[in-house]
Amino acid sequence: MSETKLWMLHIEGPDDIVAAPSKEEADKVAAAFNAFYGAYLAKQRAASVAAGRDPNNWPTINAVVVEWDSTAKAHAKSVAKYWPDYAEYLKQPEQQS
Numbered sequence: 001m002s003e004t005k006l007w008m009l010h011i012e013g014p015d016d017i018v019a020a021p022s023k024e025e026a027d028k029v030a031a032a033f034n035a036f037y038g039a040y041l042a043k044q045r046a047a048s049v050a051a052g053r054d055p056n057n058w059p060t061i062n063a064v065v066v067e068w069d070s071t072a073k074a075h076a077k078s079v080a081k082y083w084p085d086y087a088e089y090l091k092q093p094e095q096q097s
Helices: 023-050 072-091
Strands: 007-012 016-020 062-067
Touching (some): 016 072, 023 062
């Protein structure tokens, strides 16, 4: 079976989408994005608690990989324009406490 599906990241929370060059790359970036944002979120929520504020005011944001739901032309344009920004998450150092 040939691979004819196109893939994207869906950033749940702000509801952003960005086309991905492949499912494998999308999976890697989703994991890196989730690790980065999860660490950031934990720090922000802890700071809110320490300051006596509600930590739940920080939204949960999660990247998931889903099948692209538009044209191949729109996918190619999105990959070229937006993917390099999201691929930067692969270069993020491990988050330290």
